[in-house]
Amino acid sequence: MDEKMKQLTEIFQDVFDNEGITLTADTKIKEIKGWDSFIHISLMAAVQDEFGVAYNIEEIMKLKTVGELIASIEGKQ
Amino acid sequence: MECFAYPLDTKMLLRKKKSIKKELLNNEKQWICKKIAVLGGSTTNEVVDQLEIALLNHGIKAEFYQSEYGLYWEDAMFGNEQLDAFGPDIIYIHTNWRNITAFPEIHDTEDEVMQKLQEQYERFGSMWKKLEEKFRCPIIQNNFDRPNYRLLGNRDIWDYRGRSNFISRLNQKFYQYAQKNKSFYINDIDYLAQDYGLSEWGAVIYWNMYKYACCLNAIPYLAGSVANIIKSIFGKNKKLLALDLDNTLWGGVIGDDGPEGIKVGPDMIEGQPYYEFQQYSKNLQKIGVVLAVASKNDQENALEGLRHPDGVLKEEDFVSIKANWEPKNQNLKEIAEELSVGTDSFVFVDDNPVEQDIVRTQLPEAAVPKVESVENFIEVLDHSGYFEVTSLSTEDLGKTAQYQARAKAQSLQASFENYEDYLLSLEMKAEITGFEPMYVQRITQLTNKSNQFNLTTLRCSEDEITKMQESPNYICLCGRLIDKFSDNGIVTVVAGEIQGDELNIKLWLMSCRVLKRELEEVMMNELMKKAAEQKLSYVNGVYIPTAKNHMVEKFYGDMGFELCSSDENGETHWKMKVDEYQHKKSAVSV
Numbered sequence: 001m002d003e004k005m006k007q008l009t010e011i012f013q014d015v016f017d018n019e020g021i022t023l024t025a026d027t028k029i030k031e032i033k034g035w036d037s038f039i040h041i042s043l044m045a046a047v048q049d050e051f052g053v054a055y056n057i058e059e060i061m062k063l064k065t066v067g068e069l070i071a072s073i074e075g076k077q
Numbered sequence: 078m079e080c081f082a083y084p085l086d087t088k089m090l091l092r093k094k095k096s097i098k099k100e101l102l103n104n105e106k107q108w109i110c111k112k113i114a115v116l117g118g119s120t121t122n123e124v125v126d127q128l129e130i131a132l133l134n135h136g137i138k139a140e141f142y143q144s145e146y147g148l149y150w151e152d153a154m155f156g157n158e159q160l161d162a163f164g165p166d167i168i169y170i171h172t173n174w175r176n177i178t179a180f181p182e183i184h185d186t187e188d189e190v191m192q193k194l195q196e197q198y199e200r201f202g203s204m205w206k207k208l209e210e211k212f213r214c215p216i217i218q219n220n221f222d223r224p225n226y227r228l229l230g231n232r233d234i235w236d237y238r239g240r241s242n243f244i245s246r247l248n249q250k251f252y253q254y255a256q257k258n259k260s261f262y263i264n265d266i267d268y269l270a271q272d273y274g275l276s277e278w279g280a281v282i283y284w285n286m287y288k289y290a291c292c293l294n295a296i297p298y299l300a301g302s303v304a305n306i307i308k309s310i311f312g313k314n315k316k317l318l319a320l321d322l323d324n325t326l327w328g329g330v331i332g333d334d335g336p337e338g339i340k341v342g343p344d345m346i347e348g349q350p351y352y353e354f355q356q357y358s359k360n361l362q363k364i365g366v367v368l369a370v371a372s373k374n375d376q377e378n379a380l381e382g383l384r385h386p387d388g389v390l391k392e393e394d395f396v397s398i399k400a401n402w403e404p405k406n407q408n409l410k411e412i413a414e415e416l417s418v419g420t421d422s423f424v425f426v427d428d429n430p431v432e433q434d435i436v437r438t439q440l441p442e443a444a445v446p447k448v449e450s451v452e453n454f455i456e457v458l459d460h461s462g463y464f465e466v467t468s469l470s471t472e473d474l475g476k477t478a479q480y481q482a483r484a485k486a487q488s489l490q491a492s493f494e495n496y497e498d499y500l501l502s503l504e505m506k507a508e509i510t511g512f513e514p515m516y517v518q519r520i521t522q523l524t525n526k527s528n529q530f531n532l533t534t535l536r537c538s539e540d541e542i543t544k545m546q547e548s549p550n551y552i553c554l555c556g557r558l559i560d561k562f563s564d565n566g567i568v569t570v571v572a573g574e575i576q577g578d579e580l581n582i583k584l585w586l587m588s589c590r591v592l593k594r595e596l597e598e599v600m601m602n603e604l605m606k607k608a609a610e611q612k613l614s615y616v617n618g619v620y621i622p623t624a625k626n627h628m629v630e631k632f633y634g635d636m637g638f639e640l641c642s643s644d645e646n647g648e649t650h651w652k653m654k655v656d657e658y659q660h661k662k663s664a665v666s667v
Contacts, residue, residue, distance in 0.1 A: 011092065014092040014093050014096075015092055017095035017096055037287075038122045041123070041286075041289075042092070042293070045091065045293040045294065046091065046092050049088060056282070057282060057285060
């Protein structure tokens with residue numbers, strides 16, 4: 001969990017181009033400053049690349065928090 | 078920047094695009110600024126982001142217009158105030174197979190399919206015409222990729238009812254249009270999709286969720302391809318391919334193995350890839366790329382290797398052969414000086430990663446592809462798009478001969494008493510005309526390539542050149558120089574805009590291959606003659622300094638113009654009263 005949180009933080013910092021971003025399991029992805037649907041696409045693509053997982057449309061629509069994201073990655077690996 | 082070298086570091090490009098952009102903007106100082114309208118049949122946001130950084134990496138700073146999602150056709154056909162006000166320098170139409178509005182149905186007759194094909198083509202053809210009339214700027218159009226399924230299986234590609242067949246025929250119609258229309262370029266996504274892997278390229282999730290025409294990871298390749306076309310149009314192609322010898326053009330070390338021991342040629346397995354790479358390089362030369370050698374060898378050994386009977390490249394194929402023990406960056410610099418071109422137009426291929434690294438650090442402006450061994454030279458070089466061909470002018474096709482004639486003329490120079498005698502011995506003749514349609518391509522190329530003898534460094538597209546020629550308010554001149562060694566082709570371009578009874582020179586440039594030939598005197602005589610014919614009182618010149626055009630700082634002064642003003646950046650304004658102009662002497666006859 002901690003390791004994944006670290007990797008995710010790095011991805012989020014890159015994509016948002018903001019080194020100040022810190023994540024917790026409760027962080028709502030859409031509420032991060034600067035979020036828009038294009039950033040969301042980049043995030044999901046980066047997550048799929050980084051962890052070697054694939055999501056279908058329904059799964060992507062359902063993911064709301066960082067905690068859910070980590071759980072979904074762990075479920076797939 | 079490393080992430081743009083083939084194979085692209087897509088992870089970095091997608092994730093860190095914002096910081097990459099910042100870093101590139103901090104780097105270079107002299108940008109070519111262009112406005113690009115992206116008319117998309119699918120989402121274009123990532124395409125534009127990636128195109129922006131790819132162009133910055135080529136020294137082009139672009140401003141973008143994006144059509145609303147999917148409204149490419151409406152924007153083009155019915156106009157759009159925002160787009161009109163934007164006034165694009167380039168239009169890129171990003172469509173793919175999903176934007177085809179009608180496909181063959183299984184019960185269609187051959188005629189009905191033909192009808193559909195014509196309708197689909199007309200939809201695009203009429204759009205291109207409309208854009209061309211309104212904006213008169215280059216248009217880049219995607220061809221169609223293939224769908225990632227084939228309803229009819231293997232039959233899909235040849236049966237007139239198959240989508241694959243329909244798309245392939247529609248593409249052919251696009252190509253016919255491209256053949257006939259200059260300033261129209263195809264971005265070959267059909268190739269990109271195949272090269273990337275069609276199934277992955279067309280992964281449906283990207284269309285269904287985000288309306289992207291291809292998968293996200295392929296977008297940097299798509300954007301790179303468009304950027305290659307654009308940088309080529311604006312004269313930012315590489316021009317020279319510098320090659321190492323041992324284990325690059327042949328297998329083995331000629332100094333150790335001797336000419337019999339090196340491996341090259343179609344008949345031996347280890348020699349084949351070297352032979353193919355020599356053929357590829359030779360073919361690059363045929364389309365206008367200039368070849369040179371930079372190798373750590375004794376000169377005599379190097380030449381011996383190039384005389385190998387099974388080799389394709391011979392001594393005379395190279396404009397310069399540097400085989401010595403000096404550092405390669407040093408040799409590349411010398412080649413650049415000999416030919417009066419910048420090392421930023423160089424590509425250097427060497428199998429040795431240490432040599433690659435030295436040149437990469439010492440000459441960061443030169444391109445050093447990340448090649449490993451001869452098996453992937455062609456793949457890497459070809460995918461990098463250094464020499465993207467957007468025009469094939471007759472000058473390009475005869476370039477090596479011209480460079481060689483120049484080298485020969487330079488050696489002749491040494492044997493003359495004085496320079497004037499030498500110039501007279503060249504028996505030079507100039508042909509001066511307006512911007513005739515057949516020269517427009519070459520003139521455009523010159524405005525985008527010439528850096529040193531260029532007073533204003535005004536970069537122009539073919540359409541801009543044509544507009545000047547057609548305007549009654551412009552005086553346009555271009556000059557061809559023929560000497561006893563060769564026809565140098567169109568080498569100088571001058572254009573001035575008439576305002577009241579004054580002529581303001583907007584464009585004055587000359588190719589470096591004819592420096593110090595007294596051609597500029599002849600051009601000035603002609604310009605003044607034209608100005609007098611039009612009863613103008615003054616001709617005004619301006620010198621706008623750049624990092625490279627120092628040599629013409631005093632041009633107008635030397636021509637007898639009077640200095641009017643200069644500013645803190647070194648920009649100077651000059652004028653000449655037409656009836657006080659003194660006809661200039663020149664070794665060039667008209």
